[in-house]
Amino acid sequence: MPPRDDEANRLTGRLSRYARVGTNVAGAAASIAAARFFGAGLDREKNAADLTRALGGLKGPIMKVAQLLATIPEVLPPEYAEELQKLQSEAPPMGPAFVKRRMMAELGPDWEKRFAAFDKMPAAAASLGQVHRATAHDGMALACKLQYPDMQSAVEADLAQLEVLFAIHRRMDPAVDTREIVKEIGARVREELDYRREAKHAALYREVLADEPLVRVPDVRDELSTGRLLTLSWLDGTKMLSHVDRPLDIRNRLATAMFRAWWHPFTAIGVIHGDPHLGNYTVFDQDGEPGGINLLDYGCVRIFPPRFIGAVIDLYKGLEENDEARVVHAYETWGFKNLSRDLVDILNMWARFIYGPLLDDRVRSIADGVAPGQYGRREAFTVHKALKEKGPVTIPQEFVLMDRAAIGLGGVFLHLKAELNFYRMFNEEIDRFSLEAVTARQQAALGSAGLLAA
Numbered sequence: 001m002p003p004r005d006d007e008a009n010r011l012t013g014r015l016s017r018y019a020r021v022g023t024n025v026a027g028a029a030a031s032i033a034a035a036r037f038f039g040a041g042l043d044r045e046k047n048a049a050d051l052t053r054a055l056g057g058l059k060g061p062i063m064k065v066a067q068l069l070a071t072i073p074e075v076l077p078p079e080y081a082e083e084l085q086k087l088q089s090e091a092p093p094m095g096p097a098f099v100k101r102r103m104m105a106e107l108g109p110d111w112e113k114r115f116a117a118f119d120k121m122p123a124a125a126a127s128l129g130q131v132h133r134a135t136a137h138d139g140m141a142l143a144c145k146l147q148y149p150d151m152q153s154a155v156e157a158d159l160a161q162l163e164v165l166f167a168i169h170r171r172m173d174p175a176v177d178t179r180e181i182v183k184e185i186g187a188r189v190r191e192e193l194d195y196r197r198e199a200k201h202a203a204l205y206r207e208v209l210a211d212e213p214l215v216r217v218p219d220v221r222d223e224l225s226t227g228r229l230l231t232l233s234w235l236d237g238t239k240m241l242s243h244v245d246r247p248l249d250i251r252n253r254l255a256t257a258m259f260r261a262w263w264h265p266f267t268a269i270g271v272i273h274g275d276p277h278l279g280n281y282t283v284f285d286q287d288g289e290p291g292g293i294n295l296l297d298y299g300c301v302r303i304f305p306p307r308f309i310g311a312v313i314d315l316y317k318g319l320e321e322n323d324e325a326r327v328v329h330a331y332e333t334w335g336f337k338n339l340s341r342d343l344v345d346i347l348n349m350w351a352r353f354i355y356g357p358l359l360d361d362r363v364r365s366i367a368d369g370v371a372p373g374q375y376g377r378r379e380a381f382t383v384h385k386a387l388k389e390k391g392p393v394t395i396p397q398e399f400v401l402m403d404r405a406a407i408g409l410g411g412v413f414l415h416l417k418a419e420l421n422f423y424r425m426f427n428e429e430i431d432r433f434s435l436e437a438v439t440a441r442q443q444a445a446l447g448s449a450g451l452l453a454a
Contacts, residue, residue, distance in 0.1 A: 093130050094148065096120035102146055106229040114224060118144070126279075128192060128299075133234065141234035142221065143296075151193055151228075159186050175387035177394040180335075184400040188274060192299035195230040197451075201298035202232060204449040205273075208265045214257035214292035216284055235294040237282025243290055244415050250290050254283060255418030257292040259425055262409050267429040269442045270309045274401040275300035276408035278415065302401045303451070306438045307333055312402070313430050315351060320359055327351075335396030342390040346383055353379040354406055357422040364422070366413040376407065 094102065099120045103111045112118060115134045122130040129147040136142055148154075162185065166178045191197055199220045206217040216235055224231035243254060258281070265271045273280075273295070280297040283290045311333035318326035324344070331339055331347060339347075352359075353376060357366050387393055395403075446452045 093122045093125040094146075099132070099146065102149065103229070106146070106226045107224070115142070129228075134231070136221065136224070140219075140221075141236075142224070143218070143232050143234045144224070145195065145230040145232075147193070147195065147228040155189055155193060159189065162186070175384060175391045175393075177392050179394070180397040181395055181400050184397045187397075188300055188302070188401065191301075194227060195225060196227050198230055198298045198301075199225050200449045200451050201301040204269075204271060204301075204445055204451065205265060205295060205298060207445055207448060208269055208271070209261065209295075212260055212264065214253070215261045216292065216294045218294075218296070235282065235284065235296065237284045237294045238290075240278045240281050240283060240293070240412070241415060243283055244417065246290065248417075248419060251416045252418050252420055254290060254293060255413050255416045255420060256425070258409065258412050258416075259420075259422070261293060261295055262405070263426065263429050266304075266309065266312075267433060268438070269445045270304040270306055270438055271442075271445075272302050272304070272402065272405050273298075273300070274302045274405045276405055276412055278412065281412075300401075302405075303442075303446070304398065304402075306435050306442060308398055308402075309433075309438055310435050313433055316355055316358065316426075316430075319348070319351060319355055334399050336399075337394065340390070342386075343393060346386045346390060347393070349379060349386070350383050354403070357410075358426040359423065361423040362421060363419055365417065365419050366410050366422075376410075 099122075103118075107114060114137075116137050116139070117135040119133045121132075123133050123143075124131040128151055129145050132144045132146060134142040134144050163182060166182050170178060199222065202218060202220050206219070209215045209217055218232035218235050221231040221233070240254065243250060258276070262273060262276065265273070275297065280295070282294045282296065284292055284294050286292070311330040314326050314333070315330035317323065318330060327348065328339060328344055331344065336343075336347070357364065357368070360368075443452070
């Protein structure tokens with residue numbers, strides 16, 4: 001049956017937006033090239049605003065990429081990062097008729113009979129898909145994440161434009177070689193299209209956080225899931241930002257939950273949640289007050305080899321004990337190459353910023369007196385200025401998401417205005433660390449979740 005007019009218009013609209021964003025990204029690149037060739041001044045603020053308008057009109061998978069870029073300091077010029085942070089990752093939702101066709105494609109013509117109830121209007125819409133509330137025949141409340149049509153080709157088109165964005169950056173500022181960053185972002189965004197893999201990620205987190213009362217992980221309903229439909233148990237909760245003015249003990253409890261949800265899977269089995277965005281968490285109620293967090297999204301999950309986790313701890317201990325050899329070993333293990341003493345000193349500036357709260361044995365906030373809007377800016381500026389003189393440096397692929405996620409996690413703590421002893425919390429996580437133990441636990445956990453061959 002041919003698509004209805006409104007559905008055809010929706011698809012045509014998506015295609016025209018993809019064409020338009022390509023034109024605008026290419027136009028930004030042409031403006032920069034012309035400015036350099038003719039020695040003219042480049043209006044970066046205007047270019048950034050124009051590019052953001054183009055991306056905002058697209059509201060597709062490149063939205064996720066753009067927001068990710070905006071959170072990695074110095075990957076893009078500050079004018080671009082500031083503009084990209086304004087983007088909202090909400091796509092126009094599919095209507096009920098389109099939803100019926102998509103569900104039929106995933107679960108067959110009798111798909112509605114497989115649910116006791118299914119709301120064809122979405123509860124939430126994002127960059128790659130939308131979430132519908134449903135009820136299973138056993139009474140369980142469900143969250144059904146249904147992927148938009150033709151997302152694979154859309155992602156590939158957007159990643160091609162990402163190459164242009166990074167080429168712009170390299171022409172404007174070669175201090176940081178971004179080629180490995182492109183590889184990492186491409187790999188992670190492509191993984192997010194595979195809902196079967198995301199289901200395995202959720203199962204992995206459910207196992208590793210089974211004994212953590214402050215964090216709830218949904219059940220996976222495999223019989224109602226496919227590669228483009230993910231059905232999980234529905235977790236009731238309120239938005240994290242609705243609790244930022246609650247008493248300090250409540251804010252600290254939520255920050256502790258976030259810390260454990262992020263650091264425990266990493267130190268135990270080498271896995272991180274690479275998208276610590278406030279929209280990926282809600283707060284569950286327990287006995288009339290906030291009890292902890294619901295971890296909702298498992299698309300952007302990174303599995304690291306145990307040696308990478310060992311290097312995270314080596315760098316921490318090296319900075320704590322001023323052990324330069326251990327620090328250099330950590331950077332080399334991560335994949336940094338051609339490390340001169342100057343480059344090591346520059347990398348240490350950023351490392352001491354990231355590790356700062358974990359090295360400070362006292363109760364403190366993450367920013368420790370620095371205005372939230374200025375948090376990390378001075379350090380990023382200093383590092384970037386030094387790299388212009390002593391660089392360039394190539395950011396290894398494995399390092400990209402770890403750095404980005406750590407910054408995102410710090411941002412959550414800033415919103416909550418938490419005051420905790422991060423040093424003691426971190427040292428509790430790494431107290432009994434060994435490569436052998438992590439390797440064994442990781443193999444067992446990945447095998448149980450069906451991820452060993454992934």
